[in-house]
Amino acid sequence: MPVFLEATIEFYIxxxxxxxxxxxxxxxxxxxxxxVIGQFILEGMKVSLDAFLVSGGVI
Incomplete structure:
Protein backbone atom coordinates (compact mmCIF):
# COMPACT_ATOMS: atom_id res chain seq x y z
CA MET A 1 0.00 0.00 0.00
CA PRO A 2 2.73 2.54 0.80
CA VAL A 3 4.40 1.84 -2.56
CA PHE A 4 1.11 2.42 -4.40
CA LEU A 5 0.45 5.65 -2.51
CA GLU A 6 3.94 6.95 -3.20
CA ALA A 7 3.88 5.92 -6.87
CA THR A 8 0.52 7.60 -7.49
CA ILE A 9 1.02 10.71 -5.38
CA GLU A 10 0.72 13.06 -8.36
CA PHE A 11 -2.36 11.43 -9.93
CA TYR A 12 -5.96 12.50 -9.50
CA ILE A 13 -8.20 10.24 -7.40
CA VAL A 36 -4.13 -23.88 -12.87
CA ILE A 37 -0.62 -24.38 -14.23
CA GLY A 38 0.76 -25.32 -10.80
CA GLN A 39 -1.77 -28.11 -10.48
CA PHE A 40 -0.72 -29.53 -13.85
CA ILE A 41 2.96 -29.31 -12.89
CA LEU A 42 2.38 -31.12 -9.61
CA GLU A 43 0.34 -33.82 -11.34
CA GLY A 44 3.01 -34.20 -14.03
CA MET A 45 5.71 -34.66 -11.40
CA LYS A 46 3.41 -37.01 -9.44
CA VAL A 47 3.68 -34.92 -6.28
CA SER A 48 0.65 -35.12 -4.02
CA LEU A 49 -0.81 -31.99 -2.49
CA ASP A 50 -0.11 -33.35 1.01
CA ALA A 51 3.58 -33.85 0.18
CA PHE A 52 3.75 -30.33 -1.22
CA LEU A 53 2.15 -28.87 1.91
CA VAL A 54 4.52 -30.77 4.20
CA SER A 55 7.59 -29.70 2.22
CA GLY A 56 6.37 -26.09 2.25
CA GLY A 57 5.90 -26.29 6.00
CA VAL A 58 9.43 -27.64 6.48
CA ILE A 59 10.92 -24.84 4.43
Missing amino acids: KYKKKIALSASGVAFLILLFFI
Whole structure:
Protein backbone atom coordinates (compact mmCIF):
# COMPACT_ATOMS: atom_id res chain seq x y z
CA MET A 1 0.00 0.00 0.00
CA PRO A 2 2.73 2.54 0.80
CA VAL A 3 4.40 1.84 -2.56
CA PHE A 4 1.11 2.42 -4.40
CA LEU A 5 0.45 5.65 -2.51
CA GLU A 6 3.94 6.95 -3.20
CA ALA A 7 3.88 5.92 -6.87
CA THR A 8 0.52 7.60 -7.49
CA ILE A 9 1.02 10.71 -5.38
CA GLU A 10 0.72 13.06 -8.36
CA PHE A 11 -2.36 11.43 -9.93
CA TYR A 12 -5.96 12.50 -9.50
CA ILE A 13 -8.20 10.24 -7.40
CA LYS A 14 -10.03 9.08 -10.56
CA TYR A 15 -6.82 7.70 -12.05
CA LYS A 16 -5.72 6.20 -8.72
CA LYS A 17 -8.92 4.15 -8.60
CA LYS A 18 -8.45 3.04 -12.21
CA ILE A 19 -4.83 2.01 -11.55
CA ALA A 20 -5.79 0.14 -8.37
CA LEU A 21 -8.56 -1.78 -10.14
CA SER A 22 -6.39 -2.74 -13.10
CA ALA A 23 -3.51 -3.80 -10.81
CA SER A 24 -5.91 -5.95 -8.78
CA GLY A 25 -7.25 -7.52 -11.96
CA VAL A 26 -3.78 -8.33 -13.23
CA ALA A 27 -2.80 -9.81 -9.86
CA PHE A 28 -5.95 -11.97 -9.89
CA LEU A 29 -5.19 -13.26 -13.39
CA ILE A 30 -1.60 -14.09 -12.45
CA LEU A 31 -2.72 -15.98 -9.35
CA LEU A 32 -5.38 -17.84 -11.34
CA PHE A 33 -2.82 -18.77 -14.00
CA PHE A 34 -0.42 -20.22 -11.43
CA ILE A 35 -3.19 -22.10 -9.64
CA VAL A 36 -4.13 -23.88 -12.87
CA ILE A 37 -0.62 -24.38 -14.23
CA GLY A 38 0.76 -25.32 -10.80
CA GLN A 39 -1.77 -28.11 -10.48
CA PHE A 40 -0.72 -29.53 -13.85
CA ILE A 41 2.96 -29.31 -12.89
CA LEU A 42 2.38 -31.12 -9.61
CA GLU A 43 0.34 -33.82 -11.34
CA GLY A 44 3.01 -34.20 -14.03
CA MET A 45 5.71 -34.66 -11.40
CA LYS A 46 3.41 -37.01 -9.44
CA VAL A 47 3.68 -34.92 -6.28
CA SER A 48 0.65 -35.12 -4.02
CA LEU A 49 -0.81 -31.99 -2.49
CA ASP A 50 -0.11 -33.35 1.01
CA ALA A 51 3.58 -33.85 0.18
CA PHE A 52 3.75 -30.33 -1.22
CA LEU A 53 2.15 -28.87 1.91
CA VAL A 54 4.52 -30.77 4.20
CA SER A 55 7.59 -29.70 2.22
CA GLY A 56 6.37 -26.09 2.25
CA GLY A 57 5.90 -26.29 6.00
CA VAL A 58 9.43 -27.64 6.48
CA ILE A 59 10.92 -24.84 4.43
